[in-house]
Amino acid sequence: MSHFRTTVLRGFEFKKKDTIIHRLDPRAKAVYVFVMSAITLLFTTPIPIIMTFLSSLIVVVFAKVVKEWSSTMKGIIILSLFIFVVNYLVAPTDKLNYAVSMTMRLIALTSIFSIFFLTTSPEDFSLALLKLGVPYEYTLIFTMALRFIPTLAKDLQMIIDAQRSRGLELEKGNIIQRIKRFLPILVPLVIYEIKRSFMVAEALEARAFGAVESRTYFYEIRMKLIDWALSTSLIISLVLILYLYFMNILPEWLFWKVPG
Amino acid sequence: MLAIEVKGLYFYYVKGEYVLEDINFEIEEGESVVIMGSNGAGKTTLIKHFNGLLKPIKGHVKVLGKDTKECTVAELSKLVGIVFQNPGHQLFAETVEKEVRFALENFGFSENEIRRRVSEILKYFALEKYKNLSPFNLSEGEKKRLAIASVLVYEPDIVVLDEPTIGQDAIQRKKIAEVLRGLIRDGKTVIAVTHDVEFAVELFQRAIILSRGRLIADGDVKDVLTDQEILKAANLLPSQITECAWLLRDLGFPNCIVSIQELEEHIIKALRG
Numbered sequence: 062m063s064h065f066r067t068t069v070l071r072g073f074e075f076k077k078k079d080t081i082i083h084r085l086d087p088r089a090k091a092v093y094v095f096v097m098s099a100i101t102l103l104f105t106t107p108i109p110i111i112m113t114f115l116s117s118l119i120v121v122v123f124a125k126v127v128k129e130w131s132s133t134m135k136g137i138i139i140l141s142l143f144i145f146v147v148n149y150l151v152a153p154t155d156k157l158n159y160a161v162s163m164t165m166r167l168i169a170l171t172s173i174f175s176i177f178f179l180t181t182s183p184e185d186f187s188l189a190l191l192k193l194g195v196p197y198e199y200t201l202i203f204t205m206a207l208r209f210i211p212t213l214a215k216d217l218q219m220i221i222d223a224q225r226s227r228g229l230e231l232e233k234g235n236i237i238q239r240i241k242r243f244l245p246i247l248v249p250l251v252i253y254e255i256k257r258s259f260m261v262a263e264a265l266e267a268r269a270f271g272a273v274e275s276r277t278y279f280y281e282i283r284m285k286l287i288d289w290a291l292s293t294s295l296i297i298s299l300v301l302i303l304y305l306y307f308m309n310i311l312p313e314w315l316f317w318k319v320p321g
Numbered sequence: 322m323l324a325i326e327v328k329g330l331y332f333y334y335v336k337g338e339y340v341l342e343d344i345n346f347e348i349e350e351g352e353s354v355v356i357m358g359s360n361g362a363g364k365t366t367l368i369k370h371f372n373g374l375l376k377p378i379k380g381h382v383k384v385l386g387k388d389t390k391e392c393t394v395a396e397l398s399k400l401v402g403i404v405f406q407n408p409g410h411q412l413f414a415e416t417v418e419k420e421v422r423f424a425l426e427n428f429g430f431s432e433n434e435i436r437r438r439v440s441e442i443l444k445y446f447a448l449e450k451y452k453n454l455s456p457f458n459l460s461e462g463e464k465k466r467l468a469i470a471s472v473l474v475y476e477p478d479i480v481v482l483d484e485p486t487i488g489q490d491a492i493q494r495k496k497i498a499e500v501l502r503g504l505i506r507d508g509k510t511v512i513a514v515t516h517d518v519e520f521a522v523e524l525f526q527r528a529i530i531l532s533r534g535r536l537i538a539d540g541d542v543k544d545v546l547t548d549q550e551i552l553k554a555a556n557l558l559p560s561q562i563t564e565c566a567w568l569l570r571d572l573g574f575p576n577c578i579v580s581i582q583e584l585e586e587h588i589i590k591a592l593r594g
Contacts, residue, residue, distance in 0.1 A: 216410065222374050223411040225394045226403045227472065228427030245423065248413035252457060256409070 074129070074211050075182050082124035082180045087189035089288035090177050093120075096295040097173045100302060106316050107162045114169040117176060126179045133175045134168070141167055157321035183207040188282045197276065205261070213254065220249050322385065324350045324479050324510040325371060329380030332366060340366050342534045344380070350478070353501075353511045355521040355542060358531035359556035364514045365406075367531065368481050371512075372401040385478060399428055402477030406484040408468035412456040417448055420456050421471045428475055438474050446470040446500070462493030469500060479510040486517045498524060519560045522546055522579040530555045547577040 077083070082090075101113050121130045145164040152159035187204040191197060224245045225231070231242050284292075305311045330344040341363045348354055356364050369375040370382045373389040373396075382389045385400055405411060414420040418439060425435045443449040446466045451459060456467055465485070473480065485501070486494045501524055504511050515521055521528060521542060528545040530538040538551045545551055547563050559567070566578035572591050578584050 219405065219407070219410040222369065223403075223405045224413075225374060226372055226398050226405070227411075227424035228395050228398050228475075229423075230393075230395050230427070245413045249410055252413075253409045 076129055076179055078125055080124050082120060086282055086284045086288040087181045087185040089292045090181055092292040092295050094173055094177045096299045098170060099299055101166050101169045105162050106318055107165050108317055109315050110162060110165040110169050114172055117172040120176050124180045129179050130175050137171050155318055158318040161319045185282060216253055217250055220246050322350050324348045326383040330377050331379035332377055340534050344536050346529060346539055350510055351508045353505045353525045354527045354529060355525040356514045356529045357555055362531040363534040364531055365483055368514055371481055372397040372403055400477055401479045401481060402472040403481045404469050404472045408464040411468050416453050417456055417467060418452040421474050424471060424475050442470045442474045462489055480504055482513045484515055485513055486520050518546055518557055522560055543577055543579050
């Protein structure tokens, strides 16, 4: 019964570690996410998407987050199967190729985003957004959303435990019945989190949130040489790939389609 | 018959980081037991083993003779009713009545039986007038009572409550104590996790103390909760009555006073010389 654990959310929780990936500036990591996502979304054949995914594995190893990353990937197995089936059914032609590519796209994007959130503290990310000109109120919303992922996972687990203790069997019945059975989980979760958000808002206001227009920050982030080098090389690579793609001069094997 | 048998129980959430280590105890049917200890001692983790929400990594937990590893949560929940600490994690239905019906419907009770039980329990918990209201419109104390009612309604043999008095005012606390006293009187096995020493000595016969995942004391509530070393190890404060008796130790007051009546008797005795 342990499969009702909220493992997928754990793969997006920041884990403080001292690795080269963790030490990178969040803006450099944001560029990595942007470039890799763009490549994943550009192609509709599996080979380039699989290559992007495999390259993300190297980053996972360097960041020493294999365990956390694995729990996210395990958590999306069912969603991947769902994406595969739906895409297979709706694709007008090259059904198998389309379904495999779309599923791999989901897996690769999850991997890329998981790496970012596992190795970037919400505070660093918030500072990066501020540096990019996003107003503090909005960056705070994002930081808080990330900060509350573990809390949300904990609440979700408590609710699941409480309802199962009153005889709720989530694994019983057909798909419609199973979806209906999630109502006793979702209602308390939504209500509880709305209440919590009001409490957090009050606690922020009680500590003078928004009292002055220009605020100061406890610590700053700075792009180092390695961050500039990584960001520049990633952007150059993307521009090059886009040029080769639109000029139709990429090698043909990249466009190999899954037969069937 | 044993209500609960815990033998050589080991459990961890993260491999190797044990939350419970070598826990052994038995609870007889009809016993009232309080489980205490500091935050993070493993109390809630322990009670989640009673209805199979968690399964032992090593050792076993038997509930009324059934090994929890061989039963589903639904099967065990029929025997063990757990009331969790926060009613907000449980209440979801449109009305108070539907909230109470939830477990009965899950366990497949007949419609007539559901109606009878729901009506009785709402009356018992003084929630009848709210039966058509949303549970979210109730006060915190009423929500707590509703959460307890929604478990007791299916009459489990063993009732487990996680922090029943937390966040409750004196009147609500008294009402909860009254309900538990009734259950104990009716011969139910009642287990509670609490930090409330006064509540524990007032209602329960036996105390099990956990500290950092290990069982450090198990015995008569009066003996355990007046032992300074145990209280210190479990980050607990003695009840005010016990503390008062300790302050009057030089006047011949025994260390193990827990009730106001005992204290009164000794004060009168001391005043009379």
